[in-house]
Amino acid sequence: MSTLAPRGLTWTVLRVHRRALLISGAFLALAAVALVWLRTEGREAATSPTSCATPARPGVPLCDAAFFQAPLSDFPGDMSLAATVIAWLPLAVALYAGAVLFGGEMERGTARLAWTQSMTPGRWFATKLALPAVVITAGFSLLSLLYRWARGSAPRRLSDRWYYTDVFVATGPAVLAYGLLALAVGALAGLLVRRALPAGGIALAVTGLVMVLCERWRSDFWTPVEQVWKNSRGELGNSAWQLDMGLITPSGRRIHDCLQPGVPAPPGCYEARSARQWYALHHPGDHFWPIQLVETGIVLALAALATVLAFRVLRRHHA
Incomplete structure (x- = not known):
């Protein structure tokens, strides 16, 4: 028999959760096919005209019945939907990890049964945590790379920017970090609560809270750039x-927002008018990776902390 074949606890975990593996594998395959199709749709959208003229001009078709009846591509909307699904997929991981992977086994007593079969609780927990982590790392990395690939087919046709919450999470390693955090929080909740539904709910709530808080403070993860104009207000690039x-x-x-229509001018606003200096605080497009890496590091640190706490809880109950 090959030494690479799954044996012992690894094989047991795979067999027990084979249905979840099949479902997640089918979802991953369908999502990959959908993203490949979106790449094709994006290429078509990039070459299709978005305006017409009467009479027709070079590169601009005639505004006739055929133009108005032609089916319009919903590439921007489809890409936004794909970003939302990928970005919030860690919530499904949190629910499964808490309610089934750990909380369910603690509630049914199958974990204790496994510990009596010449298997230490620590080894059981490490295996139950490591195998899903491998699946999450491979699956989330593939989805993120395919999403970036599909998004690059027609970037000028997209209505959302790199800093939009779903797009930001889906296009970088942050989504992988959130997936691992969801797994660790689910494990910790399962060991603490030892009941399926409460553990799943707690893991879902904690993971969602971390995602919302990171969204709230994301702009502070890297120092923004200040642009100053004299005499008139300038314009920032589309990627800013x-x-x-x-x-x-x-x-x-x-x-801030001194001369917006319908908004009362704050103290000092009229004094500032005479200075004729405008400022804008922004993150340029090349801040994507610094912010992405900082957020990924924070989330991975939280995942590591949850994992350490889970091991301590397991050791305390079975010392």
């Missing part, structure tokens, strides 16, 4: 994530 814009007073104080 604008955080703030306003006027600068002669004393150097920044007045």
Whole structure:
């Protein structure tokens, strides 16, 4: 028999959760096919005209009945939907890990049965954690890479930017980090609560809370850039994530949104008008990777902390 064949506890875990493996494998295959199709749709959208003219001009077709009746591609909407599914997929991992993978086994007593079969609790927990982690790493990495590949087929036709929450998470290693965090939090909740549904709910809530908090503070993960214009307000590029814009007073104080229509002018606003200096605080497009890596590091650190706490809980109950 080959030494690479799954044996012992590894084979047992695979057999017990084979249905989940089949479902997740089918989902991954369907998602991969969908993203490949989106790549094709994006190429068609990149070459299709979006405007017409009467009379027709070079590169701009005639505004006739055929133009208006031609089916329009919903590539931007399809890509937004794909980003949402990939970005929030860790919530499904949290629910499964808490309710089935750990909480369910603790509630049914199958974990204790395994510990009586010449298997230490630590080895049981490590195997139950390592195998799903491998699946999550491979699956989430593939989905993220395919999404970036499909998104690159027609970037100018997309309505969402790199800093949109779902797009940001789906296009980088952050989605993988959230998947591993969901697994670790699910394991910790399962060992603490020892009941399937409460553990799944707690893991779902904690993972979602971390995702929301990271979204709230994402702009602070890297130092933004300040752009200053004199005499008139300038424009930032389409790839810039604008955080703030306003006027600068002669004393150097920044007045946020000083002259918006229908908004009362704050103190010092009219004084700043005479200075004729505008400022904008933003993240340029090349800040994507620094912010992405910082967020990934924070989430992985939380996942490691949850894993350590889970081992401590297991050791405390079975010392």
